[in-house]
Amino acid sequence: MEFQAPRGTTDVLPDDQGYWRYVESTASQVAESFGYRRIDTPVFEDTNLFVRGIGDSTDIVEKETYTFKDRGGDSLTLRPEGTASICRAYLQHGMHNMPQPVRLFYLCPNFRYERPQAGRFRAFHQFGIEAFGESDPYIDAEVIEVSWRFLKAVGIDDISLSINSIGDMDCRPKYVDALKTHYQNHSSSLCPDCHRRLDTNPLRLLDCKIESCQPIIESAPKGTEYLCIPCNTHWLQLQEYLTAVGIRFNVDNTLVRGLDYYSRTVYEITPPTDRRTNVIAGGGRYDGLLEQLGGPATPGIGFGMGIERVIENIKRLGINIVADSKLNIMLAHMGEPAKKESIRLSSEIRQLGAEAFVGPSRGLKSQMRYASNMNASHTIIIGDDELSSGTYTVRDLTSGDQSEMTADGILNFVKDYDNSHRVN
């Protein structure tokens, strides 16, 4: 085959569309039930937005962006995550003048140039929310609850929540120093990656998976023991609020996140399999981000969730997406006059809001088979006999019952059916 979808991208075929619509509509419903309103931003942004927002030393910005110059010479980047764009929109449209907090959610594609593997794509989709202008920990608990309730609502039940606090500008540096000191004392037994991390991203040291590094991680100082008073209060209240809404969590002091902008609360939700490999949702607080992007100091918190990963888990659990059984009529025809009549009548039916399509120009048997395979609910059979008598044969494909109806009778049937038989 000459052409195929670019590496790390996939086609969502008709058979899979049900999952996507199910996930998207559930996401909207759950987010809206918490007072979040949808926002859509462009797929590409000024490259500097991501450099300044996400951090120029993060892997995402350093080596995973799709960056290009447009014909005018501006450097643009395909959005690799949702938060930076939404912060930009918040500032651009003066949302800091709206009543705070401002609650927003999004469903959109993101792009990262990575080697694809299980649950990881170059073009992928995220459901996410952001809450701006509230530093009280109730909103941290709320954000976590949105992601939790959504996963439950969609039927993914066997999930676990890990939370941690990585402190703020005040206390985190002290912790990082303590961590570095600890690691420098063990530098002889570190894996090569951890040697690198010690310089580039010390917090990442904590989730190294190499066997020989585990003892060092276990004996490492815990971040939550270095929190300043305000951060510690925030941290403790968050846990109380989560408990209040009945969400179980486990504190994971090795949990850190890959983007520079996080502070205080960070969390992840994972399916039961491997604890770190397939994070479904991750998020946290980013109190310094808006300011860093040139706006007023504004607290913010949100999460991002991989829709492909959600769907993967829905499939893994064999969750049934119930499709509504709608009227879906195929018009079988024999002979040119009948074909013309079926074209006319199908158009009338559609204008009443039902689904109808003309059968393929083949033998009746073949048309019936096609109707069956297309999951048609009814077939209307039109031939010379029907045209001369003015009554058409209507076959219910589920029950196999047949009856004779005039064209007007069929239209009335469609109208009535629509109101009385629709199942959801």
Next chain:
RNA sequence: GUGAGCGUGGCCAAGUCGGUUAAGGCGCCAGGUUGUGGCCCUGGAGAUCGAGGGUUCGAAUCCCUUCGCUCACCCCA
């Protein structure tokens, strides 16, 4: 970027110590009622065996190159 596995009709695939027309299943099309689906039976269409080169009388099967896919690391949703 690193490492491993794999690439045979639309899909799942047998065949891979080289040898006559490359199994089988699903799906598709047709026939088995003169105007009727879902089951069953029969038949049919559809593959230059990822691509290029080489070895050989002869290669899907061996060698080289290349592209692609998958998984793991890294990183992350």
